[in-house]
Amino acid sequence: MTAPAAAPPFHRPGDLGEALRLLAAHPEAVPVAGGTDLMVAVNYRLTRPAAMLDLTRIGELRAWSDAGDAIRIGSGVPYTRIVAELATVLPGLAAAARTVGSPQIRNRGTLGGNLATASPAGDGHPPLLATGADIEIASTRGTRTVPVAAFFTGPKRSVLQPGELITSVIVPKAAGPQQFLKVGTRNAMVIAVCSLAVALDLETRRLGTGIGSAGPTPLTAPEADLIELPWTRPGLFNDALAEEFGRRVAAAARPIDDVRGTAAYRRHALAVCAARALRRVWTAAHGTESTR
Amino acid sequence: MPEPANPTGPAPAMTPTPPTRAAGGVGTPPLGTGGVGSSPARPDAEAKVNGAFDYASDLSFPGMLWGHTLRSPHPRARIRSIDTTAAQAIPGVEAVLTAADVPGKLHYGLIEDDQPVLSLGEVNYQGEPVAIVAAGSLDVARRAAELIEVDYELLEPRCDPEDALEAGSFFRYQPVRLGDPDAQVPAAVVAREYVVGMQDQAPLGPESGAAVPTADGGVELYVATQWVHSDLEQIAPCLGLEPDRIHIAIAGIGGAFGAREDLSVQVHMAMLALATGRPVKMMYDRAESFVGHVHRHPARMRYEHAADADGKLLYVKARIVLDGGAYASTTEAVVGNAASLAVGPYEVEHVSVDAWGARTNNPPCGAMRGFGGVQTCFAYESQMDALAEALGLSPVEFRRRNAVAQGSKLITGQIVDAYDPERADDGRPFSPLADMLGRFKEIPVPAVPAGRDIVDLPGGTGNTTHGEGVRRGVGYGVGLKNVCYSEGFDDYSTASVRVERVDGQTVAFVHTAAAEVGQGHWSLQAQIARTELGVDRVELLPNDTKAGSAGSSSASRQSYMTGGAVKAACEAVRELLRDRDLADGPVEATRVFRHRETKPMDPVTGQGESHVQLALCVHRATVDVDIELGLVKVVDLTCVQDVGKIMNPAALEGQIHGGTAQGLGLAVMEEMITEQGRVRNASFTDYLIPTILDMPPMRLRIVENADPEAPYGLRGAGEPPTLSSTPAIVAAIRDATGLALTQIPVRPEHLTAHLGRQP
Numbered sequence A: 001m002t003a004p005a006a007a008p009p010f011h012r013p014g015d016l017g018e019a020l021r022l023l024a025a026h027p028e029a030v031p032v033a034g035g036t037d038l039m040v041a042v043n044y045r046l047t048r049p050a051a052m053l054d055l056t057r058i059g060e061l062r063a064w065s066d067a068g069d070a071i072r073i074g075s076g077v078p079y080t081r082i083v084a085e086l087a088t089v090l091p092g093l094a095a096a097a098r099t100v101g102s103p104q105i106r107n108r109g110t111l112g113g114n115l116a117t118a119s120p121a122g123d124g125h126p127p128l129l130a131t132g133a134d135i136e137i138a139s140t141r142g143t144r145t146v147p148v149a150a151f152f153t154g155p156k157r158s159v160l161q162p163g164e165l166i167t168s169v170i171v172p173k174a175a176g177p178q179q180f181l182k183v184g185t186r187n188a189m190v191i192a193v194c195s196l197a198v199a200l201d202l203e204t205r206r207l208g209t210g211i212g213s214a215g216p217t218p219l220t221a222p223e224a225d226l227i228e229l230p231w232t233r234p235g236l237f238n239d240a241l242a243e244e245f246g247r248r249v250a251a252a253a254r255p256i257d258d259v260r261g262t263a264a265y266r267r268h269a270l271a272v273c274a275a276r277a278l279r280r281v282w283t284a285a286h287g288t289e290s291t292r
Numbered sequence B: 001m002p003e004p005a006n007p008t009g010p011a012p013a014m015t016p017t018p019p020t021r022a023a024g025g026v027g028t029p030p031l032g033t034g035g036v037g038s039s040p041a042r043p044d045a046e047a048k049v050n051g052a053f054d055y056a057s058d059l060s061f062p063g064m065l066w067g068h069t070l071r072s073p074h075p076r077a078r079i080r081s082i083d084t085t086a087a088q089a090i091p092g093v094e095a096v097l098t099a100a101d102v103p104g105k106l107h108y109g110l111i112e113d114d115q116p117v118l119s120l121g122e123v124n125y126q127g128e129p130v131a132i133v134a135a136g137s138l139d140v141a142r143r144a145a146e147l148i149e150v151d152y153e154l155l156e157p158r159c160d161p162e163d164a165l166e167a168g169s170f171f172r173y174q175p176v177r178l179g180d181p182d183a184q185v186p187a188a189v190v191a192r193e194y195v196v197g198m199q200d201q202a203p204l205g206p207e208s209g210a211a212v213p214t215a216d217g218g219v220e221l222y223v224a225t226q227w228v229h230s231d232l233e234q235i236a237p238c239l240g241l242e243p244d245r246i247h248i249a250i251a252g253i254g255g256a257f258g259a260r261e262d263l264s265v266q267v268h269m270a271m272l273a274l275a276t277g278r279p280v281k282m283m284y285d286r287a288e289s290f291v292g293h294v295h296r297h298p299a300r301m302r303y304e305h306a307a308d309a310d311g312k313l314l315y316v317k318a319r320i321v322l323d324g325g326a327y328a329s330t331t332e333a334v335v336g337n338a339a340s341l342a343v344g345p346y347e348v349e350h351v352s353v354d355a356w357g358a359r360t361n362n363p364p365c366g367a368m369r370g371f372g373g374v375q376t377c378f379a380y381e382s383q384m385d386a387l388a389e390a391l392g393l394s395p396v397e398f399r400r401r402n403a404v405a406q407g408s409k410l411i412t413g414q415i416v417d418a419y420d421p422e423r424a425d426d427g428r429p430f431s432p433l434a435d436m437l438g439r440f441k442e443i444p445v446p447a448v449p450a451g452r453d454i455v456d457l458p459g460g461t462g463n464t465t466h467g468e469g470v471r472r473g474v475g476y477g478v479g480l481k482n483v484c485y486s487e488g489f490d491d492y493s494t495a496s497v498r499v500e501r502v503d504g505q506t507v508a509f510v511h512t513a514a515a516e517v518g519q520g521h522w523s524l525q526a527q528i529a530r531t532e533l534g535v536d537r538v539e540l541l542p543n544d545t546k547a548g549s550a551g552s553s554s555a556s557r558q559s560y561m562t563g564g565a566v567k568a569a570c571e572a573v574r575e576l577l578r579d580r581d582l583a584d585g586p587v588e589a590t591r592v593f594r595h596r597e598t599k600p601m602d603p604v605t606g607q608g609e610s611h612v613q614l615a616l617c618v619h620r621a622t623v624d625v626d627i628e629l630g631l632v633k634v635v636d637l638t639c640v641q642d643v644g645k646i647m648n649p650a651a652l653e654g655q656i657h658g659g660t661a662q663g664l665g666l667a668v669m670e671e672m673i674t675e676q677g678r679v680r681n682a683s684f685t686d687y688l689i690p691t692i693l694d695m696p697p698m699r700l701r702i703v704e705n706a707d708p709e710a711p712y713g714l715r716g717a718g719e720p721p722t723l724s725s726t727p728a729i730v731a732a733i734r735d736a737t738g739l740a741l742t743q744i745p746v747r748p749e750h751l752t753a754h755l756g757r758q759p
């Protein structure tokens, strides 16, 4: 490829403070982390950044830390590290990270980029919704925290304002089994036709759900989360319950027909995935195969 | 580039990837090895693995401009006006050209000259080139193209091929008539309609090349193409130049599969180079590539198969409608193949086939691996399974009973020959197909392993099943493909071989115009030279129009045709060396190789010995299907293929693996989706091709029934696996699900729609 007549400025801040100041001074600068969404858009000429702000040298964005009952993941931690380092504490997110693209994409792609792109199909989103994660956002004006369920405002739109960077994602540690299921027409490296995350919290006895690729934004399924589970007599869990959960998840979805699949298929697949996910987490939590 | 000691012509200022690029030239396998039947390291292997290989997209010339094409966003429109003023005004823009600037003939085409170089006031498909720009950078060229103002009057596109047929808009109609199907009294009949989606060749290297003006007013082209001489024949008249003023050399090809048979960048970049007096490079991006080349014809086929009580085919009726899209390309020949191979390798005496290639406003379709054999193979193999089931026979047994044998006739009257006439099966004529089908007994279907990882299950890393809903299925598919061009076409090939002493070593220089498209043809030429001449060192000269025509690297024909030409030239050199001494100077010979003559198909009955050679491949697929989610994992593909003679084991396996994978793609995922003539998924995000997790390891059994007509007895091997893997996989999915499945690619919703679970 040839370079454009004059290469746009490429800012390379070394720490977060510098990054935020640069962004405030150059509001036209587009942040770039792994570049796996942005550069595709550039190649397809959907966007033509006037300047770029490279986030990969900012150490604090590329680290995660233990914050007691949650893990604070720097927005620039690539998927490969989420899979390798966080699978035990955040099994749902790690399972989702494992499904992103190919090894090369997972080596570069980040949760921050996934969130900022705010695609309804982003695989990072359902597990964050299922566990009630918080997004930490910073600018020279200060820092704010947004619950992930309030982060997405439409297809490829979020609450992120000009001058703001996602600094970290605060994900509660798993307090029970979690599952992530992604349906695609290829066995790897595929954009989700639909996806589903389920997290069972054994301490609060709550269920959390996140739906991907079946609505204008990633969705929660509050009605499904409220399904009554036989906590006191786990052996009473049965297929009817799993299927009812599936129906409620499907009902929460707002899918459309597109080249990747039909709305009807998406609803059907979500129902199947949800029933399977609930069976799996329940069985994992209570040790035995449920009655089928 | 290590220059050959004495090249046949002056090296151009900037040569494209020459075959001898890899260090050590074609490689120097251990002395006395590397001949026919072995797998010497490919000359391009190392560079392709370490990234050093020069693809056409890597071409670069001093002072080079970039060309870009403005294409119609509409499938059908009249152009009222084109205003290039704003585009011309951008700094860095050196030329903006439209149809008015075409120096010569306004149309080109592989068979019929119906494709406008640049649109002549009407566009007939989305993506039709309207104007071209040259500028100092690709970015500027693209921006300039965006500023060209085209005033379109939108017209209603014709997108349904049936409507086109009704309106008499088609490229070819070819019937085949044999016996009297309507007079037969069958024991079992199955009639079904099949649908095949539009597949794309999806070569990883996009269309690319460069044109360099020469001092004499001519032009040199470096381009990734499958057949330089056909390019030359089409380019020269459009440029208004004598062919001898144009030199074309093949630049590094990143896959072809038929997509590089039609012209793409050739005339456009040459026009821009001639207009600006500077080298011009063109390179499509992925989205443009998807509309910048032809695709595999989508098809609708209605088949009726009938059998008698003994399980013998009684008659076949077929109505085959291929959608050729807006321009002719190779549709005419594709229809010929679809019609002549409509029943496959089975004996049947009563046949009625009607095959059409419709003209619509959909994307133009033309050559793709399998070339008209793929669509019908899916239909007739599905029918064979359905009829076997109706008769209570196993799919293998029913096929065995009807398999062609030595001396059988295809539905065109063509005699199945070139098998060992002495050989017999239980006193009956030898049937290579029956023999191949029998070999699966020795290779059991794989057992379901205990403790599978999710990547071994349908849905893969998606973690959709841990075994829930998974059913296994097994299916067979047989394909019959013609090798070389058919219906009277003389697709000869030419090779020059020169032997001389260089630094005390005997070196053979081989010069042909044959395209190395990844199939390993460079290796093959060197192997033949080693075997025929007993030399160790072979140097391949650049593949260009200085050599005679080698024909196309398509139709599974290059081993046969250019292999045959190299062999003939080597034999001639050997003959000359009987009474010449290399110490006195080089010895050189050029030979043209031709296959046996073929005949056109009769326009009314379809009868005629239209094909040169026939090649067979059989697949058995084992799949696991998640029947609740409709997701498929192909867990095993076992293949028995008759290749006549194994010329290069490694390259052959590569061809079978690759062809099989492309067939797998068509079976379960690959489809260009169009909506009223507009392509909806022109990207690798949504046009999915199989990954390593989709394509299982293969087990191969190679059969060598030599063809006495062909060099070394070989049979073309590149296409047959593409035919048979698709129906085998779909048959396996049927076996797992119990569904009829008459449409490919099989999509998850096809497998789950019946569940009626949608709330």
Ligand SMILES: Cc1cc2nc3c(=O)[nH]c(=O)nc-3n(C[C@H](O)[C@H](O)[C@H](O)COP(=O)(O)OP(=O)(O)OC[C@H]3O[C@@H](n4cnc5c(N)ncnc54)[C@H](O)[C@@H]3O)c2cc1C
Pocket: A030, A031, A032, A033, A034, A035, A036, A037, A038, A039, A040, A055, A075, A076, A099, A100, A101, A102, A105, A108, A109, A110, A111, A112, A113, A114, A115, A116, A117, A121, A122, A123, A124, A164, A165, A166, A167, A189, A190, A191, A192
């Ligand atoms: C081949 C391929 C396969 C893919 N497969 C998948 C898949 O399976 N699932 C999936 O979900 N995605 C997939 N993607 C998309 C992409 O990889 C992911 O969305 C990834 O998470 C993007 O992260 P990134 O760091 O590369 O983002 P970038 O491309 O660097 O940035 C994306 C956007 O986010 C902004 N941004 C980045 N970081 C920040 C920040 N810290 N604060 C504010 N804004 C920021 C950028 O300005 C840009 O607008 C795929 C992409 C490719 C090319």
